[in-house]
Amino acid sequence: MSADNELASLLSNAWCGDAVASGVCSEHATAWALRGAMSSPRQLSGAAQALDLAQWQDPRVGWGVVLPDRDGLGDADKAVAADAPAAIRRLIAARGNAPVFRYRPEIAKDGRLQRYYPHRGPASLRLSGTRGTVGDAAVPRYLLIVGSPEQIPWRFQYRLQTDAYVGRLDLDEAGLERYVDALLNDWPGHQRDVDAPLLWAVDHGHPDITFLMRKTIAETLFKAFDADGFHPLLLTGAQGRLEDFYAGLKQRQPAFVLSSSHGATFPLHDLIQLKAQLGAMLDVDHALLDIGALLRAWNPTGAIWYAHACCSAGADRPSTFQGLVDEQSSLGRMLAAVAGIGPCTAPLPRALLGSERPLAAFVGHVEPTFDWTLRDPDTGQRMTDALIVDTLYTALHSAQRPPIGLAMDGYYDAVAGLLLDHIEAIEAFNNHEHDAETRARKAKLLAMDRLAMVVLGDPTVRLPV
Known part of the structure; x- marks a missing residue:
């Protein structure tokens, strides 16, 4: 297939019940590509780099909570999270009466947070200002969002x-109690084995996207672990069945899990059922992961799971990719159906993080991921090393065991360059340059795909030493 054809079509890792969601770029794809993307990420100063950013307890680094704002509550009560669930108030107190910030839609457009105080009027704060927890205008580097994507x-x-x-916690009050108890008590009853990572890669064969995912994600990470003294297990091929996955988890009790598979985005005509199984992994026989069977087989307490599957973290409305592909393609219809259920967190991470034996963190995608983000459609270059090698291996599994939020930070660094590419492509389009709209489309898709990878759980959790 020529590069032009590659750049006109998209494969996703979404399973719609009878086929993979794919689609040809629509007549509106140029308009989608030329709409503005997110603002560029931060550039840390040299002085900030000298800090030990893994030490969130350092007041120059800091940790805080982000809650929905609520009208009708006094500023003093907002300042101490009086309206927050009891578990979150306990966590705030246990972490030195950590600062509380509020999401307000009218200032969020500029990337600002609202903070209330008992001794003065509220302030609207940018994250690029004073960092840490010292002073009324400081914003910590570690932030835990508490609330649903609707809020x-x-x-x-x-x-x-x-x-x-x-990170984000979107749990009911009972789930929050269990998660916070485990977090504050260093995951009691855990059986985490950091030397025995488990990787489960479903592969339906070329040209299915799972073949590319196995090669660029699971096998790449397995080789990195295997070359450096870990004892990884890669379950793929005939071992891509759920019973093999459950058995591997039960036997090894890994501290780190990676799964690579299609994510459930069906049935498109039944939004209630679609939401109930959204993002669940499908095995080589297209059997759907059973959360109850998973929790009976495995003690997830304190583990970290990266799930490369469509909608493994959740869904959004409107879809970030609305207008990119033909509405009548399987991918276009899937995007519309998933957007129809509204913004939500997927059931699997909610169940694991709020279980009797809570997972420490779940890393996954909101909406689908695409083949372009795994392999450059122009050059064929593998695009996953920044995530797989630099983030999940070199950073997360380093001897220092950095918090998951810090380990993930490097993955978002590339967004600045991609958004600059997008801006330059828009300028090129306005100057009628050849292939400018293709460049804009690719740069925006790659940037938004990276941004849509999120951490669910507290951003300070880390693998055991």
Whole structure:
């Protein structure tokens, strides 16, 4: 297939019940590509680099909470999170009466947070200002969003994570109690084995996107682990069935799990059922992951899971990719159906993080991921090393064991360059340069795909030493 044809069509890792979602770029793809993307990420100063950014307890680094703002509540109560669930108030107190920030839609457009105080009027703060927890205008580097994507949108999380180390908890009160108890007590009852990472890669064969995912994600990470003294297990091929996955988790009790598969985006005609199984992994026989069976087989306490699957973290409305592909293609219809259920967190991470034995963190995508982000359609270059090698291996599994939020930070660094490419492509389009709209489309898709990878759980959790 020629590069022009590659850049006119998209494969996703979404399974719609009878086929993979794919699509040809629509007549509106140029308009989609030329719409503005997110603002550029931060550039850390040399002085900030000298800090040990893994030490969130350092007041120059800091940790804080982001809650939805609420009218009708006094500023003093907002300042101490009086309206927050009891578990979050306990966590704030245990972390030195950590600062509380609020999401307000009218200022979020500029990447700002609202902060209230008992001794003065409220302030609207940018993350690029004073960092840490010292002073009324300081914003910590670690931020925990507490609330659903309906209350605090995914797009605001995308924006925050370009300037801070961000996680989200979208759990009911019972789930929050269990998660916070485990977090504050260092995951009691854990059986995490950091030397025994488990990788599960479903592969339906070329040209299915799972073949590319296995080669560029699972095998790449397995080789990195295997070459450096770890004892990884890669389950793929005939071992791409759920029973093999459950058995591997039960036997090894890994501290780190990677899964690579299609994510469930069906049935498109039944939004209730679609939401109930959104993003769930499908095995080589297209059997759907069973959360109950998973939790009976595995003690996830304190583990970190990266799931490369469509909608593994959740869904959004409108879709970030609305207008990119033909509305009548399987991909176009899938995007419309998933957007129809509204912004939400996927069931699997909610169940794991809020379970009796809570997972520490879940890393996944909101909406689908695409083949362009795995392999450059122009050059064929593999595009996953920044995520797989630099982030999930070199950073997360380093001897220092950095928090998940800090480990993920390097992955978002490339967004600045991609958005600059997007801006330059728009300028080129306005100057009627050849292939400018193709460049704009690719740069925007790659940037938004990176931003849509999110951390669910507290951003300070880390692998055990």
